Amino acid sequence: xxxxxxxxxxxxxFDGCKAVDGLDLTVPAGSIFGLIGPxxxxxxxxxxxxxxxIRPDKGEAYILGRSIRxxxxxxxxxxxxxxxxxxxxxxxxxxxxYRLGSKLYPYWDWQRCRDLHHSFDLPAAGHIRSLSRGQxxxxxxxxxxxxxxxxxxLDEPTAGxxxxxRRAFLHTIVEEAASRGTTIFYSTHNLNDLEQSADHxxxxxxxxxxxxxxxxxxxxxxxxxQVVFTGEPPVEAIASLPGLFNWQSSGKVVIxxxxxxxDSIYARLTVLGAEMIxxxxxxxxxxxxxxxxAVGYGFGM
Amino acid sequence: xxxxxxxxxLWKEWTQNRWYFLLAFLALGLQPSxxxxxxGINQQGNIAIAWAFGIKQILVAGSSAMETTAMxxxxxxxxxxxxxxxxxxxxxxxxxPVSRREIIISKFIGGSLALIIIMxxxxxxxxxxxxxxxxxxxxxxxxxxxVITTLALLCLFSLGLWVASFTQGIVIVTLITAVxxxxxxxxxxxxxxxxxxxxxxxASLELKLxxxxxxxxxxxxxxxxxxxxxxxxxGLITGGANAxxxxxxxxxxxxxxxxxxxxxxxxxxxxxxxSPGEILLWGSFRQxxxxxxxxxxxxxxxxxxxSTPGWYVVxxxxxxxxxxxxxxxxxxxxGWLIGKAGLDFRNYRG
Numbered sequence: 001x002x003x004x005x006x007x008x009x010x011x012x013x014f015d016g017c018k019a020v021d022g023l024d025l026t027v028p029a030g031s032i033f034g035l036i037g038p039x040x041x042x043x044x045x046x047x048x049x050x051x052x053x054i055r056p057d058k059g060e061a062y063i064l065g066r067s068i069r070x071x072x073x074x075x076x077x078x079x080x081x082x083x084x085x086x087x088x089x090x091x092x093x094x095x096x097x098y099r100l101g102s103k104l105y106p107y108w109d110w111q112r113c114r115d116l117h118h119s120f121d122l123p124a125a126g127h128i129r130s131l132s133r134g135q136x137x138x139x140x141x142x143x144x145x146x147x148x149x150x151x152x153x154l155d156e157p158t159a160g161x162x163x164x165x166r167r168a169f170l171h172t173i174v175e176e177a178a179s180r181g182t183t184i185f186y187s188t189h190n191l192n193d194l195e196q197s198a199d200h201x202x203x204x205x206x207x208x209x210x211x212x213x214x215x216x217x218x219x220x221x222x223x224x225x226q227v228v229f230t231g232e233p234p235v236e237a238i239a240s241l242p243g244l245f246n247w248q249s250s251g252k253v254v255i256x257x258x259x260x261x262x263d264s265i266y267a268r269l270t271v272l273g274a275e276m277i278x279x280x281x282x283x284x285x286x287x288x289x290x291x292x293x294a295v296g297y298g299f300g301m
Numbered sequence: 302x303x304x305x306x307x308x309x310x311l312w313k314e315w316t317q318n319r320w321y322f323l324l325a326f327l328a329l330g331l332q333p334s335x336x337x338x339x340x341g342i343n344q345q346g347n348i349a350i351a352w353a354f355g356i357k358q359i360l361v362a363g364s365s366a367m368e369t370t371a372m373x374x375x376x377x378x379x380x381x382x383x384x385x386x387x388x389x390x391x392x393x394x395x396x397x398p399v400s401r402r403e404i405i406i407s408k409f410i411g412g413s414l415a416l417i418i419i420m421x422x423x424x425x426x427x428x429x430x431x432x433x434x435x436x437x438x439x440x441x442x443x444x445x446x447x448v449i450t451t452l453a454l455l456c457l458f459s460l461g462l463w464v465a466s467f468t469q470g471i472v473i474v475t476l477i478t479a480v481x482x483x484x485x486x487x488x489x490x491x492x493x494x495x496x497x498x499x500x501x502x503x504a505s506l507e508l509k510l511x512x513x514x515x516x517x518x519x520x521x522x523x524x525x526x527x528x529x530x531x532x533x534x535x536g537l538i539t540g541g542a543n544a545x546x547x548x549x550x551x552x553x554x555x556x557x558x559x560x561x562x563x564x565x566x567x568x569x570x571x572x573x574x575x576s577p578g579e580i581l582l583w584g585s586f587r588q589x590x591x592x593x594x595x596x597x598x599x600x601x602x603x604x605x606x607x608s609t610p611g612w613y614v615v616x617x618x619x620x621x622x623x624x625x626x627x628x629x630x631x632x633x634x635x636g637w638l639i640g641k642a643g644l645d646f647r648n649y650r651g
Contacts, residue, residue, distance in 0.1 A: 051396045055571075071570065073306065073399040087392040089317060096316060103309030104397045 002029040003062075004151050004183035005050065010059035012045055012207075019045040021207035022059065027185055027200070032177050034198035034215075035187040036288055042207040043187040044084075047155045050185075051081045064150055077106055080144025084156040086136045090129035094122055094139055098146070105147035113146035120168070134161045141169060145176060152176070154186045158193060166190075170197055191285040201284075203291060210291060215284075222287050223262060227254045227269055228276040237272050245294045255280070257290045306399045307407060314382065314411030317390070321381055322415040325374045330423055332367035333359060353436035356427055360438050360446045368450065368523045373475070375416060375454040379461025380474035382408045383565075387469050401569045405466065409562050412458050420451040445547065452554040453522035457482070459561035460519070466568035485517035487597065495604045499613065516553050587632060595624035 005027035012020040020042040027033045037043050048054045050063055052075075061068045066075045088097055098117070102108040117124065120138040123131075131139065137157055144152055152173065158166045174197050176182045188194055194201065195215070202212035213221075222245075227233075233254045238247055243259035258265055262279065269277055333356050359365045383391075383405075394404055424447035428440055460482060465474045493510050496502060515521050599621035607613035 053392055053395055071400050071402065073397065073403065074303070076396065076398045081396045087389045089313075089390045089393070091317065100309065100313055100316075101397075103312055104306060104399060106305065106398070 003027060004029040004031075005033075005061070005063050005185055007046070007050075007061040008059055010046070010049065010061050011057050012042075012049060012054065013057060018207050020049070020056070023204065023207065023209055025202060025209060025212060027183060029183050030177070030181045031200045032174065032184040032198045033186065033200040033202065034194040035185065035202050035204065036189070036191065036194065037187075037204040037210075038292055040206075041204045043204065044155050045207075046204070047081075047083075047153050047185070047187060051079065051153055052076065078148060078150040080147055080149035080152045082137065082140045082144050082152070082154045082157045084137075084159050085133065086140035088128045088136065088139070090127065092128050093125055094128065094131070095124045097128060097139060097143065101143045101146060107148040109146050109148050112148070113142060116142040116145055116172070119172075134165050137161060137169070138165070141172065145172070148180075149176075149182055151183045151185065154184065154188075156188055157186075158188065158190060166193070173197070191283075191288055195284040203288070205292065218284075218287065219282075221261075222257070222259050222282065222290075223265060224255065224257050224280045224282040224286065224290075225265065225269070226278045226280055227256060227274045228252055229254065229273050230275045231273070234272050241268060245290045257282075303399070303403070306403050307410075310394075310399060310403060310407030311411055313394075314407055318378075318382060318411065318415070321378065322419070325378060325415065326419045326422065328374055329367060329371050329419055330426075332365060332370070333423065333427070352434060353430070353438060356430075356436070357438045360427075360442045371450070371454055372457055372520060372523060375457040376461040376475050376478045377471065378412050378415070379408075379458045379478075380465050380471040382412055383462055383465035384469050384471060384474050402566050405462065405562070405566045405569050409459060409462060409565070412462070413455050416454050416458060417451055420447055420454065423447075449547070449550055449554070450523050452551060452558070453519050456519050456522075456554050456557045456561070459558045459565065463561040463565040463568065466565040467572055482519055486514050489514045489517070491597070491600045495600065495613070498604055499610045516549075519554075519557070522550060522554065591625055591628040591632065595621050595628060598624050 003026050005025070007023050007025045010020055010023040010025075011018070023042070023046065035043050035046070045054065049056050050061060050068060052068065056068070063075065063079060068075070089100075092100070094117075098113055101113075102110065120142065122135060122138055122142070128136065128139070141157070154173070158169055161169060170193055173184050173186070177184050184197075186194070186198065198215055200212070200214050201218055203210040211218075229252050231252070233249050233252065235249070238244070238249075238254060238256065241256070241258060243265075245257040245259060247254055247256045249255075256269075266277055335355075355365070359367055386394075391404070395401065424443050427438075427443045430436065431438065431440065457478070461474060461478045464478045464481065468474060468477060489510055493502065493507065599617050602620050603613050603616035607616045
């Protein structure tokens with residue numbers, strides 16, 4: 001498989017606090033890859049290392065086949081980056097920012113820049129400092145797409161955007177991936193957005209990778225089932241079920257969050273005396289909460 | 302190095318800093334033009350060349366307001382162009398297809414070109430003026446002054462750029478640059494004083510040390526004060542004035558500029574940008590500050606209490622360590638108190 005992005009035992013700490021802790025991650029080329037994790041999990045640190053803002057302490061990472069430790073800026077010729085709060089030159093006008101982009105990126109596409117600029121209805125003459133946060137994100141996205149990227153790194157770009165702008169933003173990046181085969185690496189807390197757009201998902205916690213798989217695989221492997229037992233639920237047997245994330249009981253009814261194939265889960269629960277088994281709706285956000293609870297990040301939920 | 306990237310970066314420097322360059326030009330040109338204008342308005346005395354007294358003072362005597370302003374402007378410009386971008390533009394720039402080396406070099410070229418053009422225009426106005434009016438200075442004096450002063454300003458600019466590559470804040474950069482600029486002068490002064498306390502300091506050795514002081518203290522190239530070397534032996538000017546030797550001066554200034562530029566490139570290449578104010582090459586900036594303060598104090602205090610050179614060495618190392626640990630303890634206690642008061646947000650990450 002062709003990878004757009006790869007990390008090998010990547011490590012970064014700040015004042016002794018591990019932000020990214022031996023992370024191994026691969027992102028298939030052409031995918032829309034969502035990165036999830038709680039606050040302080042290391043998502044922004046990882047993306048900032050990939051784009052060159054901060055240096056890793058140990059380990060290696062490759063973007064589009066080139067090491068991020070290369071000093072040559074050419075590694076970022078076709079890599080776009082949109083952070084949650086875009087940093088640009090406050091005294092520049094939007095048009096001057098585009099002009100700067102056209103002078104720094106060798107594959108700059110003016111036509112695409114104009115089209116996107118008009119589609120977002122941005123002011124060309126306004127100074128960057130006078131734009132709202134949402135408009136700055138849009139300018140950053142216009143620039144990131146006008147450079148004809150092969151890889152887009154997005155660090156919680158839709159946080160704080162209004163629903164209309166957020167939808168337009170998502171639509172644009174999905175279209176980019178579909179029409180040009182651009183790889184999108186996307187960190188977010190908004191799992192509904194990811195559910196609509198991503199095809200791969202990875203979760204990190206305390207700088208470590210919890211899992212990385214396709215969204216379909218994740219949805220097929222994680223289940224929430226409601227089980228009704230004939231008598232008292234066999235709590236010890238339930239607690240030792242393979243792949244169990246979480247469970248809670250109320251009388252004869254037990255709700256189980258579990259990882260595995262549905263057929264084998266049915267078979268095991270039937271052996272334990274289940275009278276009725278019902279698969280419940282389980283959206284990505286609920287999956288994420290269960291996963292985080294399983295690693296001790298639940299705030300008593 | 303990419304030509305395209307460099308053109309883009311230079312365009313950015315111009316677009317971003319053109320008003321600062323214009324301000325720098327106005328600040329540097331103010332004193333000479335005001336002096337001449339003032340003569341024109343007030344017609345001071347009946348001397349035909351009186352209008353050029355101010356310029357003559359700049360060219361020969363040094364220590365004029367224009368030159369002091371020029372030194373501050375050179376360091377300020379470096380600080381503005383690099384540390385002024387931290388947290389916004391610089392964080393954007395490192396995500397684009399340019400290397401950190403290219404970023405620093407473009408800033409060096411941009412700032413240097415601005416200083417060269419400003420100095421050229423001021424020097425040209427001096428030369429053009431004597432074609433119209435009688436003046437007490439010559440074209441050759443203007444050229445000599447212009448070349449050396451421009452190179453000294455480039456030195457200060459590159460030193461400021463170097464300091465700005467590892468710290469943050471325009472005032473902080475200016476202060477640290479002033480300290481680093483004065484360090485060779487301070488060390489040589491201290492060494493001379495300590496040596497003279499235990500051994501006989503011959504006039505020729507003292508003269509050599511003062512030459513060293515002159516050549517390693519950049520403002521001397523501008524103010525010209527270092528050219529008049531008075532010996533402590535009777536307070537006389539030893540062997541007359543230290544006449545400028547331009548090939549050596551130009552070589553030293555170019556080498557210092559090159560060294561500072563190299564330092565700035567290396568620092569920015571290794572600086573992760575996430576902890577402004579930290580020297581990440583050799584540990585924390587605070588540590589280096591404490592080591593340096595302890596060192597300077599140890600040099601002086603050891604000389605005050607030691608009676609022989611042997612004891613001087615012993616006291617020097619003991620005081621160095623002692624003062625360092627004292628500063629460390631004070632710093633630790635300060636940090637603890639700040640942390641206790643809940644004011645320390647340095648490690649906060651959203």
